[in-house]
Amino acid sequence: xxxxxxxxxxxxxxxRLGLSDKEKDKYxxxxxDILAYMDKLREVDTKNMELTAQVSGLRNILRKDENxxxxxxxxxxxxxxxxxxxxxxxxxxxxILEK
Amino acid sequence: xxxxxxLTIRSTLDGFNKKEFSQEELRQEFLELIKKENKKLNAYLDxxxxxxxxxxxxxxxxxPCAIKDNILIEDTRCTAASKILGNYVSTxxxxxxxxxxxxxxxxLGKTNLDEFAMGSSTENSAFGLTKNPxxxxxxxxxxxxxxAAAVAAGLTVFALGSDTGGSVRQPASFCGVVGLKPxxxxxxxxxxxxxxxxxxxxxxxTKNVYDSALVLGVISGRDHFDSTAVLKEVPDxxxxxxxxxxGLKIGVPKEYFAEGLNNRVKNxxxxxxxxxxGLGAEVIEISLPHSEYALAAYYIIMSSEVSANLARYDxxxxxxxxxxxxxxxxxxxxRSRGVGLGEEVRRRIMLGTYALSAGYYEAYYRKAQQVRTLxxxxxxxxxxxxxxxxxxxxxxxxxxxxEKTSSxxxxxxxxxxxxxxxxxxxxxxxxxxxxxDKLPVGLQLIGKHFDEATxxxxxxxxxxx
Numbered sequence: 001x002x003x004x005x006x007x008x009x010x011x012x013x014x015x016r017l018g019l020s021d022k023e024k025d026k027y028x029x030x031x032x033d034i035l036a037y038m039d040k041l042r043e044v045d046t047k048n049m050e051l052t053a054q055v056s057g058l059r060n061i062l063r064k065d066e067n068x069x070x071x072x073x074x075x076x077x078x079x080x081x082x083x084x085x086x087x088x089x090x091x092x093x094x095x096i097l098e099k
Numbered sequence: 100x101x102x103x104x105x106l107t108i109r110s111t112l113d114g115f116n117k118k119e120f121s122q123e124e125l126r127q128e129f130l131e132l133i134k135k136e137n138k139k140l141n142a143y144l145d146x147x148x149x150x151x152x153x154x155x156x157x158x159x160x161x162x163p164c165a166i167k168d169n170i171l172i173e174d175t176r177c178t179a180a181s182k183i184l185g186n187y188v189s190t191x192x193x194x195x196x197x198x199x200x201x202x203x204x205x206x207l208g209k210t211n212l213d214e215f216a217m218g219s220s221t222e223n224s225a226f227g228l229t230k231n232p233x234x235x236x237x238x239x240x241x242x243x244x245x246x247a248a249a250v251a252a253g254l255t256v257f258a259l260g261s262d263t264g265g266s267v268r269q270p271a272s273f274c275g276v277v278g279l280k281p282x283x284x285x286x287x288x289x290x291x292x293x294x295x296x297x298x299x300x301x302x303x304x305t306k307n308v309y310d311s312a313l314v315l316g317v318i319s320g321r322d323h324f325d326s327t328a329v330l331k332e333v334p335d336x337x338x339x340x341x342x343x344x345x346g347l348k349i350g351v352p353k354e355y356f357a358e359g360l361n362n363r364v365k366n367x368x369x370x371x372x373x374x375x376x377g378l379g380a381e382v383i384e385i386s387l388p389h390s391e392y393a394l395a396a397y398y399i400i401m402s403s404e405v406s407a408n409l410a411r412y413d414x415x416x417x418x419x420x421x422x423x424x425x426x427x428x429x430x431x432x433x434r435s436r437g438v439g440l441g442e443e444v445r446r447r448i449m450l451g452t453y454a455l456s457a458g459y460y461e462a463y464y465r466k467a468q469q470v471r472t473l474x475x476x477x478x479x480x481x482x483x484x485x486x487x488x489x490x491x492x493x494x495x496x497x498x499x500x501x502e503k504t505s506s507x508x509x510x511x512x513x514x515x516x517x518x519x520x521x522x523x524x525x526x527x528x529x530x531x532x533x534x535x536d537k538l539p540v541g542l543q544l545i546g547k548h549f550d551e552a553t554x555x556x557x558x559x560x561x562x563x564x
Contacts, residue, residue, distance in 0.1 A: 011449045012405075012433075013449050019445075031506055035450075041466050044469075050472050052469075052472075055297070056524065082418070084415070086481060093431070094427050094430070
């Protein structure tokens with residue numbers, strides 16, 4: 001199925017990716033080619049076939065709902081310290097709601 | 100000491116025992132060698148040349164190793180070869196790193212990869228491509244190209260990589276080293292940056308099969324921080340590695356020798372299979388009927404998981420962030436991801452987003468998961484008849500730098516013999532089995548779930564006879 005520039009813009013918006021006009025054009029061609037190859041899967045009869053999402057054979061690995069590691073203040077500081085924009089021990093972001 | 104390039108784990112430990120060198124002397128020798136030779140290869144992104152390491156004990160005491168730069172080592176930089184993580188510092192040790200430290204291994208540095216482990220040539224790195232030590236005009240394979248090149252060039256004793264669709268085995272094949280991808284669930288993924296969570300597995304790159312068995316024994320096992328790491332006894336993988344393979348049933352899937360396989364590679368692989376027959380194995384032709392659909396199913400599933408996993412790189416919590424001329428939160432996301440993530444990574448995020456989006460989910464993601472069931476079923480059926488499956492690791496030898504970068508699809512086709520193994524979750528190993536014009540060819544041995552011991556045994560027998 002061909003992917004139009006409009007499709008690319010829609011997907012990029014969903015994925016929060018900024019693209020230049022040149023990139024939109026390039027990705028529209030490349031994604032069309034790749035998806036044309038993927039259409040091969042239509043040949044396979046999968047009527048009533050189960051889905052495989054994972055192959056470990058495991059189900060619902062549970063643990064008690066309790067802390068198993070002590071709170072490590074230094075580690076928390078290290079983690080917060082990696083944020084590009086912060087104030088004290090908080091990560092700063094731009095506003096979500098605009099005036 | 101001039102032979103350090105050829106040191107295996109066993110010969111390193113021997114050297115310590117015979118007092119040929121101390122742990123620190125050996126570390127310094129390797130660091131010097133890396134500083135001299137890494138410029139032409141770019142196998143290492145970071146080199147750990149800090150103060151004298153303390154004397155280690157354990158089964159890998161003092162053995163130098165290299166780690167793919169998508170595996171966390173506390174307080175060191177970890178970039179996944181992406182601009183978006185260019186300044187990221189790991190805040191904890193991956194479980195495999197913790198286990199290697201406990202076993203006494205010494206870390207020489209972090210190795211190059213395709214950004215976030217997406218690619219087949221290590222050309223998709225934000226920090227420059229890696230070259231193949233056998234021919235500097237060719238790729239080392241990918242995505243663990245830095246690890247494979249470092250082992251092949253003797254710039255480490257062994258290395259860790261990660262394998263989502265062939266990323267340990269294909270570079271091992273191209274660089275002429277041994278690359279093992281364990282069963283999904285054998286090794287913890289905690290601290291391995293997630294690419295596609297249902298497929299990712301940490302693997303080893305070594306100079307021989309015995310070393311793979313040794314390292315696998317160290318890094319395997321259950322982990323409370325990764326519930327997919329299975330509670331299952333970890334055997335001593337070296338224990339019966341010397342046993343003969345007489346009477347073992349080895350299946351050759353006819354689909355792996357069809358169109359697409361380079362003729363000269365085919366000849367080398369067929370010779371290798373005859374050799375296994377000569378060692379007493381019973382060689383049987385088998386069929387994995389859905390093989391031709393594996394690549395399409397893989398790239399849909401892989402990209403879909405990628406599109407979700409990489410949502411975390413948003414320019415807010417850590418890493419690269421665009422701050423100029425951004426008005427609101429959406430701007431921060433789109434600009435930071437647009438500039439910080441490379442071309443192939445963005446391509447796969449879009450492919451995955453599309454495959455999961457309303458209207459296309461049924462035709463792509465759901466369909467691919469159904470085909471995955473069929474592919475897994477092919478292996479289950481085949482392993483009722485045979486103990487091991489054998490075939491090529493890659494359809495070609497190492498290709499030229501830049502040869503496939505203009506066509507994403509032709510790059511994807513490099514993974515045609517490796518992706519089905521990840522979809523089925525079974526273990527596989529690539530071992531060197533010959534050369535074409537001085538370029539190595541890899542033989543792929545595929546085993547039953549959690550039966551790494553048998554493929555290691557076959558590989559070890561092949562290597563030593």
